[in-house]
Amino acid sequence: MVTIPARRKRATIHDVAVEAGVSRGTVSRVVNNEPYVSEQARTAIEAAIEKVGYVPNNAARSLVMQRSQAVGFIVHEPHSLFLDDPNIGGILLGANTVLSRADYQMVSLVIDSHRDTDRVARYLSGGFVDGVIMVSARHEDPMIRVVEKLALPAAFVGHPPDLRQLPFVGIDNRRSARAITERLIGTGRRRIGMIAAALDRDSGADRLAGFTDALGSRFDPALVARVPLYTFSDGVEGMRALLAVAPDIDGVFAASDAVAAGALEALRDAGRSVPGDVGIVGFDDSTWALRTQPQLSTVHQPAFGLGAAAAECVLGQLRGEEQPADGILLETPIVWRDSA
Amino acid sequence: MVTIPARRKRATIHDVAVEAGVSRGTVSRVVNNEPYVSEQARTAIEAAIEKVGYVPNNAARSLVMQRSQAVGFIVHEPHSLFLDDPNIGGILLGANTVLSRADYQMVSLVIDSHRDTDRVARYLSGGFVDGVIMVSARHEDPMIRVVEKLALPAAFVGHPPDLRQLPFVGIDNRRSARAITERLIGTGRRRIGMIAAALDRDSGADRLAGFTDALGSRFDPALVARVPLYTFSDGVEGMRALLAVAPDIDGVFAASDAVAAGALEALRDAGRSVPGDVGIVGFDDSTWALRTQPQLSTVHQPAFGLGAAAAECVLGQLRGEEQPADGILLETPIVWRDSA
DNA sequence: CGTCACTCTGTGAACGTGCACAGTTTGGAG
DNA sequence: CTCCAAACTGTGCACGTTCACAGAGTGACG
Numbered sequence: 001m002v003t004i005p006a007r008r009k010r011a012t013i014h015d016v017a018v019e020a021g022v023s024r025g026t027v028s029r030v031v032n033n034e035p036y037v038s039e040q041a042r043t044a045i046e047a048a049i050e051k052v053g054y055v056p057n058n059a060a061r062s063l064v065m066q067r068s069q070a071v072g073f074i075v076h077e078p079h080s081l082f083l084d085d086p087n088i089g090g091i092l093l094g095a096n097t098v099l100s101r102a103d104y105q106m107v108s109l110v111i112d113s114h115r116d117t118d119r120v121a122r123y124l125s126g127g128f129v130d131g132v133i134m135v136s137a138r139h140e141d142p143m144i145r146v147v148e149k150l151a152l153p154a155a156f157v158g159h160p161p162d163l164r165q166l167p168f169v170g171i172d173n174r175r176s177a178r179a180i181t182e183r184l185i186g187t188g189r190r191r192i193g194m195i196a197a198a199l200d201r202d203s204g205a206d207r208l209a210g211f212t213d214a215l216g217s218r219f220d221p222a223l224v225a226r227v228p229l230y231t232f233s234d235g236v237e238g239m240r241a242l243l244a245v246a247p248d249i250d251g252v253f254a255a256s257d258a259v260a261a262g263a264l265e266a267l268r269d270a271g272r273s274v275p276g277d278v279g280i281v282g283f284d285d286s287t288w289a290l291r292t293q294p295q296l297s298t299v300h301q302p303a304f305g306l307g308a309a310a311a312e313c314v315l316g317q318l319r320g321e322e323q324p325a326d327g328i329l330l331e332t333p334i335v336w337r338d339s340a
Numbered sequence: 341m342v343t344i345p346a347r348r349k350r351a352t353i354h355d356v357a358v359e360a361g362v363s364r365g366t367v368s369r370v371v372n373n374e375p376y377v378s379e380q381a382r383t384a385i386e387a388a389i390e391k392v393g394y395v396p397n398n399a400a401r402s403l404v405m406q407r408s409q410a411v412g413f414i415v416h417e418p419h420s421l422f423l424d425d426p427n428i429g430g431i432l433l434g435a436n437t438v439l440s441r442a443d444y445q446m447v448s449l450v451i452d453s454h455r456d457t458d459r460v461a462r463y464l465s466g467g468f469v470d471g472v473i474m475v476s477a478r479h480e481d482p483m484i485r486v487v488e489k490l491a492l493p494a495a496f497v498g499h500p501p502d503l504r505q506l507p508f509v510g511i512d513n514r515r516s517a518r519a520i521t522e523r524l525i526g527t528g529r530r531r532i533g534m535i536a537a538a539l540d541r542d543s544g545a546d547r548l549a550g551f552t553d554a555l556g557s558r559f560d561p562a563l564v565a566r567v568p569l570y571t572f573s574d575g576v577e578g579m580r581a582l583l584a585v586a587p588d589i590d591g592v593f594a595a596s597d598a599v600a601a602g603a604l605e606a607l608r609d610a611g612r613s614v615p616g617d618v619g620i621v622g623f624d625d626s627t628w629a630l631r632t633q634p635q636l637s638t639v640h641q642p643a644f645g646l647g648a649a650a651a652e653c654v655l656g657q658l659r660g661e662e663q664p665a666d667g668i669l670l671e672t673p674i675v676w677r678d679s680a
Numbered sequence: 681c682g683t684c685a686c687t688c689t690g691t692g693a694a695c696g697t698g699c700a701c702a703g704t705t706t707g708g709a710g
Numbered sequence: 711c712t713c714c715a716a717a718c719t720g721t722g723c724a725c726g727t728t729c730a731c732a733g734a735g736t737g738a739c740g
Contacts, residue, residue, distance in 0.1 A: 023690045036688055055466040060726035062399035063695050079433050093419050105447045126395040363720045376718050400696035403725050
C-alpha cells in the first residue's frame with residue numbers, strides 16, 4: 001500500500017485555537033497584539049502558533065479589513081529609460097525597503113503605452129493597493145486624475161507642475177544647481193556656461209534658474225546651450241555649440257552626469273583638457289560620474305532616500321497622519337571629484 | 341443641512357446581479373467566461389457591470405480559490421549591485437510585462453541581509469505568492485531550500501550549481517564565449533588572451549571554457565589573467581597583468597563589459613591603441629559597452645527576454661503544464677562595434 | 681450584599697467570491 | 711405524448727479572518 005503524502009494544508013487560526021485550547025477570538029487578539037489577553041493564554045497560543053506553523057492568511061484578512069497591505073510603485077517611463085536611469089532603481093529600492101519593514105508589499109507597475117495606462121487605472125480602482133508611489137509623473141498625467149478621484153493615499157517623487165494638493169518628495173533643483181555653480185565659480189573660472197536640458201520639465205528649468213541665480217549680473221544668456229534630453233549625445237552637441245559660441249569658455253555646468261560625459265567627449269575631440277583648460281560639473285551623482293575620465297564633480301541625488309521618504313509618506317497617510325502639504329525636500333550634498 | 345458624501349462603497353457581484361435581474365452565480369459565470377449563459381443574460385450583465393462600475397474583489401477571490409494571483413520576484417544581491425547591474429532591471433521589466441499581461445501582479449523582494457532571508461522565507465510560506473522568480477541565487481542559497489520545501493512553482497534566472505530539478509532560464513555562456521572569441525580570431529589577431537573573472541560562478545567558469553574551446557591547440561594558459569569580480573577595477577588589474585606577461589598581446593576577451601572598460605583604461609595608460617594595437621571584446625552588452633571609447637564589441641545578454649521567459653515558465657507551471665527539466669537557453673547575438 | 685468598572689473570553693455575523701448541486705426550461709428523439 | 715439530455719439559472723456553503731457584542735469572572739467601594 002502506498003501512502004500518498006496529503007498535500008499539507010495551511011494551518012488556520014482555528015487550528016491554533018484548538019491546539020491552545022482557546023477560541024478564535026483570543027488567538028486573533030494575540031496575533032494582532034491587542035490587549036485583554038491573559039499571560040497564560042498568550043504563551044499557550046504563541047507555543048501553538050509555533051507548533052502548527054501558523055501564518056495569517058492575507059486574503060482573508062484583506063477581505064474583512066477592506067485593505068490589501070500593498071502599495072503600488074508606478075513608473076511612468078518607457079522601458080528603455082527605466083534601464084538607463086540609475087535613479088529609478090535607487091528609488092525603487094528605498095521604497096521597497098521601507099515598505100517591507102512595515103509588512104507592506106510593493107507592487108511594481110510600469111506604464112509604457114496607453115494600453116498600460118488603462119490597465120493600471122483599472123488596477124488601482126480594483127482595490128489591489130492601499131496607496132501609491134508615483135515616479136516621474138508627466139505634465140497632465142492621467143494617472144494623477146485617477147489617484148485624485150480614488151482619493152488614494154499617494155506620494156509623488158518629483159513634482160509635476162500641475163500637481164495640486166498631493167504630497168510629494170523631491171530635491172531642490174534650483175538651490176542645488178546654484179550651490180554647485182557657486183562652487184565652480186569659486187575655482188576661479190571666468191567664462192562659465194551651461195548645457196541646459198529637459199527645459200520642459202521642472203527639474204530642467206529649475207537647474208537653469210539656479211545657474212542664473214549663482215552667476216547674477218555675470219550671467220550671459222549666450223553661454224547657455226539648450227538641448228532636449230538628459231543624454232550623452234545631447235551633451236556632445238551642447239558642448240560643441242558652446243565651444244562654437246565661446247572658444248574661451250573655461251567652466252561648464254552640465255544639467256546631468258550623462259550630459260557632462262558627452263561634454264567631456266566633445267572637449268576631448270576639441271583638444272581641451274579637463275580640468276586644466278575647462279572645469280566641468282554635472283548633476284545626479286550617477287554611475288556616469290565614476291566612469292568618466294576624469295571623474296565628475298556633481299550633485300548627489302539621494303535616490304534611495306527619495307524612495308524611502310515617499311514610502312514613509314504613504315505609510316503615514318495610511319496611519320491617518322496629516323502630511324505636509326508643501327512636500328518634502330531632501331538634502332543634496334555636493335560631491336567634489338576631479339573634473340573641476 | 342449639509343450632505344456628507346457617503347464614502348462610495350465598491351460594487352459587489354451582488355449589486356451587479358440585482359441590477360441585471362439575475363443571480364450571483366450567473367454573474368460569476370459571465371465574469372469568468374464560463375459557458376451556459378444565455379446571450380440575453382450575458383448582455384444584461386455586461387451592461388450592469390459597466391453601470392455600477394464593478395471590479396472583482398481580489399481578496400475574496402484569493403480566499404476562495406486559494407491563490408493570490410501574485411508572483412514573487414526575488415533578487416538576492418546587495419543593493420549596490422542591484423543598481424549597478426543593468427541586467428537586473430531588464431529582467432525585472434521583462435518579467436513584469438509578461439505577468440501583467442496575464443493579470444498577475446509582481447511583488448519585488450530584495451534580499452540584502454540575513455534578516456531579509458528570514459523575512460522573505462516567511463513571506464513565501466505565507467501564501468502571498470503563487471510562484472517565484474529567483475534572480476542570481478547563490479551556491480547553497482537557503483532560498484532554494486525554502487522554495488523546494490514549499491513546492492512553489494519557480495523559475496531561476498541563471499543556474500546555481502547545486503540547483504537540482506528546478507527549472508531555469510539562462511544563456512549558454514560557454515557557447516557565447518566561444519563564438520565571440522572565434523569572431524575575434526577572425527579579425528587576424530595572433531596573440532589572444534583573456535581576463536577571466538568570477539570563476540567561482542558558473543557564468544565565469546563557462547566563459548573561460550568557451551574561450552579555450554575557441555582557441556583549441558593555440559590556447560596558452562599564460563595568457564589568462566584571473567580576477568575575482570566582473571568589475572572595472574579588476575579589468576584594469578587584469579589587463580596590466582596580461583601586458584606584463586605578454587607585451588605583444590594583440591587580442592583580449594574580457595569576461596564582462598565592465599572588465600573590458602577597465603582593460604581599455606589600462607591599455608590607454610600603456611600607450612596602446614584600440615583597436616589598432618589590440619582588439620578587445622566584452623560580454624553583456626551593458627551600458628558600459630556604449631560609454632567606452634571606442635565602443636565595445638560584445639555579446640548581447642537578452643535581459644528582458646530572460647525575465648519574460650522566467651515569467652512564462654512560472655505561469656506555465658501554474659497552468660499545470662510540464663516544464664523542460666533541463667532549462668531554457670536564450671540566444672545571445674554578438675554585437676560588433678569598434679573595439680575589435 | 682449590591683453595584684460598578686475592568687479584564688478576559690467565546691460566539692455569530694459579516695467580508696465577496698467560486699463551486700457543487702439542485703432545480704427549471706427547452707428541444708429533439710422515440 | 712413521454713422521456714431524457716442539454717442548456718441555463720438560482721442557492722447554500724465554504725474560504726479564514728476581524729469585529730461587535732455578550733457574557734463570565736474579579737475586586738473595589740459604598
